Each structure stands twice: as C-alpha cells, then as structure tokens.
Amino acid sequence: MSKIVTAEQMRAIEEAAVARGATWSGLMEQAGAGVARVALEVSGDPVGRRALVLVGPGNNGGDGLVAARLLHDAGMQVTLFVWRRRETVEDINWRLCRERAITELAAADDPQGAALRASLARVDLVIDALLGYGANRPVEGELAMIIATLNAARATDARRTKPYVLAIDVPTGVHADSGAVLGNAVRADLTVSTGPVKRGLLFYPARAYAGVLRSVDIGLSPADLESVMTDMIDIELARSLLPPRPPDSHKGTFGKVLVVAGSINYPGAATLATAGAARVGAGLVTLAVGRSQVYSPGRLPEITLHILPEAEPGVVGDAAADEVLSILEGYQALLVGPGLGREKATRAFLERLLGLQSPRHRGQIGFRIATAGSEKPVVKQRPELPFTVIDADGLNILADLIHHPEATDATSGTIWNRLPHGRCVLTPHPGEMRRLLGVEELTGHPVDVAREAAMRWQQVVVLKGATTVIADPEGRVRVNDGGNPALATAGTGDVLAGAIAGLLAQGLAPFDAATLGVYLHSAAGRLVRDELGDMGALAGDLLPRLPLAIRALKQP
Numbered sequence: 001m002s003k004i005v006t007a008e009q010m011r012a013i014e015e016a017a018v019a020r021g022a023t024w025s026g027l028m029e030q031a032g033a034g035v036a037r038v039a040l041e042v043s044g045d046p047v048g049r050r051a052l053v054l055v056g057p058g059n060n061g062g063d064g065l066v067a068a069r070l071l072h073d074a075g076m077q078v079t080l081f082v083w084r085r086r087e088t089v090e091d092i093n094w095r096l097c098r099e100r101a102i103t104e105l106a107a108a109d110d111p112q113g114a115a116l117r118a119s120l121a122r123v124d125l126v127i128d129a130l131l132g133y134g135a136n137r138p139v140e141g142e143l144a145m146i147i148a149t150l151n152a153a154r155a156t157d158a159r160r161t162k163p164y165v166l167a168i169d170v171p172t173g174v175h176a177d178s179g180a181v182l183g184n185a186v187r188a189d190l191t192v193s194t195g196p197v198k199r200g201l202l203f204y205p206a207r208a209y210a211g212v213l214r215s216v217d218i219g220l221s222p223a224d225l226e227s228v229m230t231d232m233i234d235i236e237l238a239r240s241l242l243p244p245r246p247p248d249s250h251k252g253t254f255g256k257v258l259v260v261a262g263s264i265n266y267p268g269a270a271t272l273a274t275a276g277a278a279r280v281g282a283g284l285v286t287l288a289v290g291r292s293q294v295y296s297p298g299r300l301p302e303i304t305l306h307i308l309p310e311a312e313p314g315v316v317g318d319a320a321a322d323e324v325l326s327i328l329e330g331y332q333a334l335l336v337g338p339g340l341g342r343e344k345a346t347r348a349f350l351e352r353l354l355g356l357q358s359p360r361h362r363g364q365i366g367f368r369i370a371t372a373g374s375e376k377p378v379v380k381q382r383p384e385l386p387f388t389v390i391d392a393d394g395l396n397i398l399a400d401l402i403h404h405p406e407a408t409d410a411t412s413g414t415i416w417n418r419l420p421h422g423r424c425v426l427t428p429h430p431g432e433m434r435r436l437l438g439v440e441e442l443t444g445h446p447v448d449v450a451r452e453a454a455m456r457w458q459q460v461v462v463l464k465g466a467t468t469v470i471a472d473p474e475g476r477v478r479v480n481d482g483g484n485p486a487l488a489t490a491g492t493g494d495v496l497a498g499a500i501a502g503l504l505a506q507g508l509a510p511f512d513a514a515t516l517g518v519y520l521h522s523a524a525g526r527l528v529r530d531e532l533g534d535m536g537a538l539a540g541d542l543l544p545r546l547p548l549a550i551r552a553l554k555q556p
Helices: 007-019 024-043 059-074 092-099 114-122 141-154 206-210 235-241 267-279 318-327 344-354 393-403 412-418 430-437 446-457 492-505 510-532 539-554
Strands: 002-005 050-055 077-082 103-106 125-129 164-168 190-194 212-216 230-232 256-260 284-290 304-308 310-312 333-336 364-370 377-381 387-390 424-426 460-463 467-471 477-481
Touching (some): 024 125, 050 059, 050 114, 059 077, 059 092, 077 114, 103 114, 114 141, 125 141, 235 510, 235 539, 267 284, 284 318, 304 318, 310 318, 318 344, 333 492, 446 467, 467 510
Parallel strands (some): 230 477, 256 333, 284 304, 387 424, 424 460
Antiparallel strands (some): 002 230, 467 477
C-alpha cells in the first residue's frame, strides 16, 4: 500500500532509517535517482532535450542536484537556477554538477527574472527543487517572483510547447500537511514524492497544483514505515479486497441487504441505494419502505419489497422499526437513511431500530404478530443488528438526538455506547459531519477529523469529499484520491451507501467494505466523466458502470 505521511512523520522516518544504518547522502542519492528516472520516463529520449532545475537551499535542492547530474549523464542539456544555496565543502552534489560543467544561473544575479524567463522559453522540462516538504511560511519576495515567472511560462502559448513541470516532494508554496497554498505555489504537471506521499498533496487546494502523483523508493524498509497508519487507496489495495465469486455459487453466497430508504419527498434515494447494493454484487437486495412509496421511480425489477406501516403518508414511525427488526434474520447488511426524512415519527423509528432508547425501553420489542385469541403483539428479544450503514438523514437524525437532548433522554455518550461498536459505517459529507460533531466549521484536517471521530464513536467513518477519508476505530486511515466534478450531483452518495452495504453483505469487514465501495464509486465516476463529460452526469449513470469498474479491477 502507498503510505501517506506528514512532514513530522517523514522527518522521523528518515532519522530512524539513518539510525538503522542508512546515510543522509545515500537517501539523497536514491531520491535524486528516482526523480531522474521519472523525469526520463516523461521526457522520452534525453538527447537534444533541455532541462532547467530550480535548486533551493535544503535537502530538496540536494535531490534536485542529484537529478540534474544524472539527467546530464543521460544526455540532456541541463541548466541549474540556484536560489539561496550557499556553497559548502559538504555539498558534494553541487560539486559533482560543477565537475560536469553544468550551466548555472544565480537567482541573486537575476532580480527581474529576465534570465529565468529566457531559460524557461528554451527548455522542455523544469524540475522544482526549491523548498520541499518543510515549507510553512508565506511565499514572498524573490521566491514569489520565481514562482510567478514559472507559472506564467506554463500558460498556454500557441507559438511553442510549454515546459513540463516536475516538482520534488511538494510543489514549492504548498504546505505538505494541510494542503494550503502559502500565497502562491508552483503549478506542476507531476509531483514525485521521495518515499511516502506527503499528506497535503491529496487535498484541495494543493491537489490542483500537484498534477499527477508518483512516489519513488529511497531505500526505506518496512520497519521504517510500520508506524504509519494512513494509506492511499490504490488499485492493488482495491483488487486485494474484491470478494471471491466462485463458479458454484448461488445468490445466497453473496449475501442479502436490507435497505430502509426513501420518503414522500425523496423517493429516488431508495432506487439509487438499492441499485448500488445490487450493482456491486449482493445476492439479494430488499427495500423496506412505506406503503405509499412502493411505486418509487425507476426501481430495478430485481429488488424485492417489504412493506412497512406508516405513521403518516410517506413517513415511517416506531411501528415500522418493529417490522424491520422482525425480518432482519438472514440479512448480512442493513442500510438506513437515504432520503428517509427527519420528521418526529422518523426520529422515533431510527431510535427504536438502532436501540438508542433508554435501557428500560430497548431490551424487548413488540413485533406486530398476533397470537391466537389475543390482539397484543408477541414480545420478543430484539435481534442483533447486522453490519449497518447509516447515511444521509440517518446521520442527521443521529445529530438531532445527540445535540437536542430535550427531544430524548439520549446524550452524546449514550448514543455511541448504545450502537454496537465496530459494526456500523457512517458516511457523512462535511455538512453532516459538522452536525454530528456539533460545530460550525471543521477546523481540523480531514484525516484528523475522521480518525478522531472513528476512534471516539468506535465506528468506521467515511468522510466524503473531493478527497474521501475512511477511518476505523483502531486509528487506521485510508484516503481516496478521486476528485471528480461528475460526482458532484444529487444522489451519488446514495449509490455509495448502497455499494458499501452490498460489499458488507458479501463478507467484507466494515473498514474494507467502505474502502472498496469508495474506490469502485470513484472508478465508476471516472468512467462516467470519460464517456459523458463532467457536466450533466447523473447519479444513475454510475450504476451500470459499477460492474465495469469491478471488471477492470479483475484484469491483470
């Protein structure tokens, strides 16, 4: 798996590697060599090609000098543009460049940037080795001028091909942890991380400056990385999570999903959620819905139905909860929330279904099954919930229960204690997460917000966004780099929730089901974007492309 680190973690990893016997010069040599290999890949035949390496004062500049030397040795015409790097006896990489008579320009001798502009007009490749992952101050002065000049050279110019920009570790001007832009930043076509990817690159606005992301090995061992608990979801990880499809299987092999979704105002949510579960391979999907919503638009004919009593037209209540609990046996996954509404009766439904009432009310339930000679319900012990996805209005109702105690005797602590630990997947977007946390703004980094919530709530959390974060109660985090405007439309979250439930039904653990569901949802979104464009795509367009995304994963 591709590890993701903060700047502090990366410094600790490098120091630990040196303590185990590596050397700083050796790490730099491997980093620069990796950058040079990638540069040659993207440039093609180096003979006749021209490269400009922007060299800064620290280790990032040292990586750039190694790459410059190796590109020169491969046949490229290389020029160094040196900013604030002082000559020292220990700087062997600069000395090796000078032994090869590699052309140098000094930023101090070019205050107006004329020489830099002239060089940029001639080169095919620019390597940004100015600052690296340690930068945390606003870009200003001479450095701001260098960045502005480089970005201007990248602007479309019909007279010539703009230079290809490769950044080492992070584009200069990007904060490696937060992803913030420090005033201005280099706009790269490709960012090559030396070792693990730096966390900020995966999140906006930095993601828009980083271009394609690559990582190169610098000789770190698994022991150096064993403490890192944040991973990028890549194709290898997703492929490893695909549930088996044996040839002698039947529909029972792939599990049953019960979906409670839809209301008078949001009938389509039930259609999208149930289809999402079916399209990722669940053996049977049942929609439990109020009688007035039976004829929801566009529902797949393969979806079975269970009719629930309604408290009022289009609104389910606590009697519907008893009905759902009475049929749960045999279902491996439950999804509740998409388009459900937030009426008072619906809140009572969710409290009862999830067992969030006070202890004296939650041990037994009355199923609506009459006994001979009596119209009273049979009292039975409430069943254990299967693995459960809580989405959309299910999350909003949870937030209401937590932060409006006058509506219930539940409090934040008892809500999370009453949910079975580790058996739920919560799928909030940032607005729903704010409501769950009871805050006006999410001030922390998404990785930290999701991790802390998952550990406090003891559930898997999927914090949705252009970059989606999945966290589990043990502190593990997986990040999906899948920003796509084609997914920025109503209903795509319902499809995702259904996909996760469908994978839970097939035997995946909650953290893995959420991981694979997010990956497949994102991959299907890319197919939609590539086929239909990023404007005008609908959530329903994802559904036939989920099997195609699965098929692509299975191909070697």
